[in-house]
Amino acid sequence: MLCSIEAINGKNICGYTVYMKEDEVLLLPGTRLRVKNISYDSSIRQNVIHLVEIANENHKKPVPIHNPISSTSKSLNNASGSTNYTEKFVSKTTIAVNQDLSNRDESQKNIESSVTTFSNGDRYEVIYKKGEKQGHRKLYTASGETYDDLRADSKANGHGIRICSNGDRYEGGFKKGRMNGYGSLYCANGYTYVGDWLGNEPYGNGTSTWPNGNHCEGFHKDGKIHGYGTYYSANGDEYQGDLTDGKAHGKGLRIWADGDRYKGEFKDDKKHGCGTYNYASGGEYKGNWANDEINGAGIFKWPSESQYDGTFKNGKRHGVGKLTYADGRVEDGAWENDTFVG
Template identity: 30%
Template sequence: MTSRLYADDLATANIMPAIDGYLDAPQVSLEEAVEPVVDIIPNIIFHAQYAKRQCSHPLDALTPDESGCIYLYTMENVGLYKKLNEAIQDKRRHALKRWFRYLKLFHVSLNKLPSSQESVWRGINQDITQDKSEQLEIGKTLTLWRVTSCTLNIKVAQSFMQEKGHNTLLMINCKNGKCIHNHSSYPSEKELILLPGTRLKVVGDPFQLPGIHIIHLKEMARYEELIKLPPITGRKIKSQKLTNNTLYDHQSTFPVKPKTPKLTSLHENATLSTNSTPRINSSSFKGIKSDSVALNVSIDSKSTTKFSNGDIYEGQTMNGKKQGEGTYKWANGGEYTGEWNEDNFHGQGSRIWASGDTYIGRWVDGKKQGHGTYTWQNGSHYEGDWKDDKRTGRGVWKSKDGYQYNGEFLDGERHGKGTYTWSDGSTYTGYWKNGNMEGKGTRIYSNGDVYNGYWVNDKKHGNGTLTWISGGKYEGQYQNDMKHGHGSYTWPNGNKYSGDWKEDQRTGQGTFVWVDGSIYIGDFIAGERTGNGVETWASGQKYEGQYRNSQFHGSGTLTRADGTTRMGEWNNGQPC
């Protein structure tokens, strides 16, 4: 767990001066970039060199200096992020000048990373809904005055929330966040950072689950995009009036806490029928708010409607329908906060079922569609594409027990190409059909054995190669998970059999070659030489005749190396 994700950062309520001039600084190596701060961060040059070594082969087309710049920011023991944010939050902008070289390299590094339009999470170990209730009303704008760390993984946030009480969980629909886990010293935290000046709009009233207050925020234009600091995304956004509301960023935290089982289905209590909500009518408004009695209202109008079944809707309406942004609370404890279109969930929104299951992502006509994250109350988790309320497209599913699938889905099942990881560390990478391994794929077992070939219904079927960690190897045909058909097996000592197989045993015609050069060509039954065959020893001795259980048995001729022969009947390897 990194305190970067829960540092005690109290943001000022005042608009900060623009960060000017850092882009004019030269782009230098990481060591040179941190040289101006050697007096405030002990051994910073040494730490910079270490970070670069850890990023010698970076992803995302970054250089080692650029990737190392991000890596250094995430190094908890160095604490660079603390000092940098202190300087950014200092109104005396001259205190930031010594950071210009590092900021320039940081900017160039982040500029190479794609902007992420994701739902991210940030935990705060205080209930900020009490002393900041006015700033957290729907429509209010909050501004972040620091480099703010969030996580893409709600489980990271949830694990912290289970340890402490009276917490606040921020759910942020970001537009310009930068995913840095490919360059982080803590990649498992799935960290995404929001830049100074990020402006967040409150799109749902704070609501409470046991021990947790949840606030739904949506990213607007960054403050620096509206003034002088060049935007990381390079986008130009029309200037608009800024509010003076600033997020009071209390101490927040995200601790870091593989036959394939079927993917967890949606919770039984989380049926899709609960997505439908009552329509607003005139009787619905009685006794609620006097300004909500009109059915023909503008989309910007907000109202509170209490239904006869105890459900409550707070948000925008138009022509008697939920339209725009709003929060619907079911009497049984479920809740939806997000965008609406003609009484349906439509756009970005979060759904919490009474069971504890949650979904955060895109909706179309009341169904999950687009990118979204579903978390089951038992801890299982899916993040990826949806269509018609089912997992369809690409996604990542993880169970609480350590199983994981990363790949393609169709109608809620693994279908297409993907990688499944078992809790013991074994993996399968290849093709799937209706939730089962089917087609060509590679299975790496926990003991190191490897199978590469074809599968049908989770079983080896068709041509394939199985290599044992002990050195054995089989190449050939499989049926119903067993060696069946034609194939060759090589033992670790070099002996080799090539021929027919039946139900995992050598049965039929085949050739067995010993490592010393001896060879048998003939019949096999259940793994033994049985039937007619010819065996030639490396010494030159030769037997041609009948076998049973790998011994001479029946009629046969033995020709010794000196040329003498013995022709006749044999019984269990002995002449009769």
């Protein structure tokens, strides 16, 4: 990280050092500086802290709100190519966990027939007609006997391998012709599930893996992630916590690949309730959230040790709050849309 300083009372020492072609300023002992703004210089790919000398102790300017670059906010670019951070307290939105097993469901809709071969040599065949859930069933035993439909189901038990007409493959336990117990499903579209089954549906502990590399470990209910689970995104993001119908719902911990993290309450895959957001850059917000935004009472701390304690609205200081600067100055009172109004 680089720093630039706007000096007022410094002494120009250009020509007295080995750097003859450069302007140099010597700051006097006791010089006080404040942060003017923080920007990102794309030409050198680094953050630049712009400091300015404080000439009048009573002169106060609002502290800039530095937010880490986020995919959820649009930065403003000036003519020089540097990035100015917006004044909003930016936090990353919660990436949808999306464990509703839609990949499996879509694949299963295309099955016209399946053949299951059991470890004892029996063969169980199912032919599906449009709109039928079970289809016409036949079981051929290794000893040469043949059974239809319900009688076939009653014999279709144990460990087997099912091959479906659409390319899906299941290997594991069966009970009355249905996937039951522990087993592994490999869909032709790339989705896989390994874990517990009940009545042809994932039910119990298991791991779902998607074609894009995302995977989730946890409890499944009625074919969806439900209860406590851990979700790993292929890009390095991670979620640990409560899940309802495949979405982060309840208490959990969300960790982004760049180091940002949020620990607290979620609702429908969004930060909602009480929680703490830690920025990889060193900042922290602790307080209330609503619909994935900072809303309500909370405390925001900057890496510089400046701190705002008060109310927020849609990610901005709004209402009553107290801003304490790192140098001890205080702005205590009413705020509107991130501006101190007294």
